Each structure stands twice: as structure tokens, then as C-alpha cells.
Amino acid sequence: MNDLAQRLVRLRAELRVDREALAHLADEIAAARARLAGRDPDGFEARALGSLVHDIYAGVERALQRIAKDLNGGLPTGAEWHRDLLRQMTLDLPDVRPPVLSAHLATRLAPYLGFRHLVRNVYGFEIEWPRLRPLIENAGDVIAAVHLALDGLDEHLARITAALARQP
Numbered sequence: 001m002n003d004l005a006q007r008l009v010r011l012r013a014e015l016r017v018d019r020e021a022l023a024h025l026a027d028e029i030a031a032a033r034a035r036l037a038g039r040d041p042d043g044f045e046a047r048a049l050g051s052l053v054h055d056i057y058a059g060v061e062r063a064l065q066r067i068a069k070d071l072n073g074g075l076p077t078g079a080e081w082h083r084d085l086l087r088q089m090t091l092d093l094p095d096v097r098p099p100v101l102s103a104h105l106a107t108r109l110a111p112y113l114g115f116r117h118l119v120r121n122v123y124g125f126e127i128e129w130p131r132l133r134p135l136i137e138n139a140g141d142v143i144a145a146v147h148l149a150l151d152g153l154d155e156h157l158a159r160i161t162a163a164l165a166r167q168p
Contacts, residue, residue: 047124
């Protein structure tokens with residue numbers, strides 16, 4: 001197996017782990033929502049929910065970083081690199097990879113990126129339920145959409161790996 005094929009096999013395995021972690025987060029959020037049973041969370045619960053929302057974007061970004069390093073030639077640089085990474089994943093890179101995320105999905109992920117930044121820069125007791133609520137309510141759908149997007153990339157990488165395996 002050549003170096004490119006090995007790199008793609010490893011990337012596919014790492015992205016599979018990332019998808020499993022995101023699915024676990026979706027389950028945790030669903031359980032937390034059921035536990036709340038329609039009521040607003042107290043401060044401790046809001047802090048815990050904020051941590052889960054933080055983890056959503058952290059997990060998504062980890063996957064996007066892997067893709068950027070292995071397929072795009074590296075991570076973006078500069079003060080806005082997190083936003084640039086998200087935007088770059090909507091680009092079609094001919095002969096490299098298709099768009100990983102649709103523009104619509106990137107737009108849906110942007111508030112999770114913003115919230116992740118917020119959580120890293122405030123005290124947990126400052127997390128406000130009105131800002132957190134829509135992120136929690138949409139988390140399952142957003143995670144499912146990311147999962148589908150990563151599945152699509154996995155299929156693309158599987159085709160490339162198979163083609164490389166057929167080469168003499």
C-alpha cells in the first residue's frame with residue numbers, strides 16, 4: 001500500500017472515531033433534554049449543557065482539522081483560522097476532495113463555533129439559557145447533518161483508496 005493510501009485509511013479510521021463521538025454527544029444531549037422535561041435548567045444544568053454544546057463544535061472542528069491537514073495541505077492561519085477552516089470545508093477542491101460541508105450546514109455550525117468561543121472565555125455561571133436553548137434544541141439535527149457530511153467524504157475516500165489499491 002502506498003503512502004497516500006495509508007494516509008487515507010488512517011484518516012477514514014480517525015473520522016469514524018469522530019463520528020462515533022458526535023453520536024455519543026447526541027445521545028447525551030437527548031438524555032439531558034428528557035431529564036429537563038420542558039423546564040428551564042438551573043445554573044448547574046445550564047453549565048453542563050454548555051459543556052455539551054462546547055463539545056459538539058470541538059468534535060466537529062477536530063474532524064475538520066484532520067481533513068485540512070491530510071487533504072488540504074494544512075490548517076489555515078491567522079486570528080480567524082477557526083472560521084476560515086469552517087469556510088474552507090465548503091469548497092470543492094478538484095482532484096483533492098468534494099465539499100465536506102454544504103454552505104447551509106456551515107451556517108448552521110457557525111453559532112456552535114461562536115458558543116464554543118464564549119464558553120472558553122466566560123465563567124460557567126454566565127452561560128445564559130436563552131442563548132444556549134436553540135443550540136441544544138437543534139443539536140441532534142446538526143450532529144446528524146455533520147454525520148451525513150462525513151459519511152459522504154468517507155465514501156469518496158473509500159473510492160480513492162480502492163482505486164489506489166488496484167494500481168500496480
